Amino acid sequence: MKIVSFIKRHKVLTAIILAIFIIAVGWPTTKKVTAKPEQNYETAKVQKEDLTDTVSASGTVQAENQVDLKFQTSGLLTWVGVKEGDQVKKWQAIASLDKRELEKNLLKTLRDYNKKRWDFEEINRVTYKDQIVTDTLKRILEKNQFDLDKAVADVEIKDLAIKLATISSPIEGIVTHIDTPVAGINITPATAVFSIANPDKMKFVANVDEADIGKVKVGQKITLILDAYPEQEIEGEVGQVAFASVATKGGGTAYPIDIYLPENKDLQFKVGMNGDLEIIISGVEDVLTIPSEAITEKDDKKFVRVIEGRQIKEVEVQTGLTTETKTQITKGLTEGETIIVRAKTK
Numbered sequence: 001m002k003i004v005s006f007i008k009r010h011k012v013l014t015a016i017i018l019a020i021f022i023i024a025v026g027w028p029t030t031k032k033v034t035a036k037p038e039q040n041y042e043t044a045k046v047q048k049e050d051l052t053d054t055v056s057a058s059g060t061v062q063a064e065n066q067v068d069l070k071f072q073t074s075g076l077l078t079w080v081g082v083k084e085g086d087q088v089k090k091w092q093a094i095a096s097l098d099k100r101e102l103e104k105n106l107l108k109t110l111r112d113y114n115k116k117r118w119d120f121e122e123i124n125r126v127t128y129k130d131q132i133v134t135d136t137l138k139r140i141l142e143k144n145q146f147d148l149d150k151a152v153a154d155v156e157i158k159d160l161a162i163k164l165a166t167i168s169s170p171i172e173g174i175v176t177h178i179d180t181p182v183a184g185i186n187i188t189p190a191t192a193v194f195s196i197a198n199p200d201k202m203k204f205v206a207n208v209d210e211a212d213i214g215k216v217k218v219g220q221k222i223t224l225i226l227d228a229y230p231e232q233e234i235e236g237e238v239g240q241v242a243f244a245s246v247a248t249k250g251g252g253t254a255y256p257i258d259i260y261l262p263e264n265k266d267l268q269f270k271v272g273m274n275g276d277l278e279i280i281i282s283g284v285e286d287v288l289t290i291p292s293e294a295i296t297e298k299d300d301k302k303f304v305r306v307i308e309g310r311q312i313k314e315v316e317v318q319t320g321l322t323t324e325t326k327t328q329i330t331k332g333l334t335e336g337e338t339i340i341v342r343a344k345t346k
Helices: 002-009 011-025 100-127 135-164
Strands: 030-032 041-045 047-063 066-070 075-080 093-097 166-168 173-178 185-187 193-197 202-209 221-226 234-241 253-260 274-291 296-298 301-308 311-322 326-331 338-343
Touching (some): 047 311, 100 135, 274 311
Antiparallel strands (some): 030 311, 047 202, 047 274, 066 193, 075 093, 075 185, 093 166, 173 193, 202 253, 221 234, 221 274, 274 326, 296 301, 311 326
């Protein structure tokens, strides 16, 4: 009765003493509830399963060996020898510009060269044959030699211009794109591009987000599904990780990676096919797992709330591999226990 009387007369002091006691002792880790915890919380079972950490990315199929060909100069397109889808052999000619003006220039330059060469030989043979080589004479002979060398270079340049007026494919492959498919049009190097791809060796190029690229290494296993073959899962490995970044359509930063595809039988892999892949970063088999959301951290320690009957007990745990949704539990829980993931929303 004296204690009750003291509490009634010293309510503020009693509250302070109670608060100090709670801080010193702490709240109990086990809470007893009247209703079943499952009614108020979303729960999960501690279970054993294989856990894999992956990185996802999207991309397109490309040829390992593909080229974009264009003319070096502007001109009248007089001949196109291929169309999209045609197969071409290595060094096969595929298009050419009007060469008439170039051939006339070459002929004129050849005549100039022949005249300069004749003059050069005649002067050396007749005019300066028996003369003493003075500094003045030496300079005259050197100038004649320079003129002849220039004439030779002019011929070579005009001959090269004629050769460059025809585009030839440096690889064997399939014509995948032609900017200007018909002759009779004046073109520039920018308006006449011929794209050729070798279908024998294909690759899948995917852009990995900057936040994930640090996990990706050459040789890691992947699984790939192309939109064209949704029922076919392709297994492979990371063949190359780019050193330089690219900008994504959304303005982010990504790094391209190459996945070398299997043999291209019946040309099933085509340039531009879209797909999605998963890169297997790491994995463990037959381990205890729980939803990652169920774990809370306090004072650099990790805890999980476990349901025992009508009681909720906070248990310290140790973790291993963590993925986007699941976490491996290495200590603190046993298979089959029920844990709290989150409170139910009303």
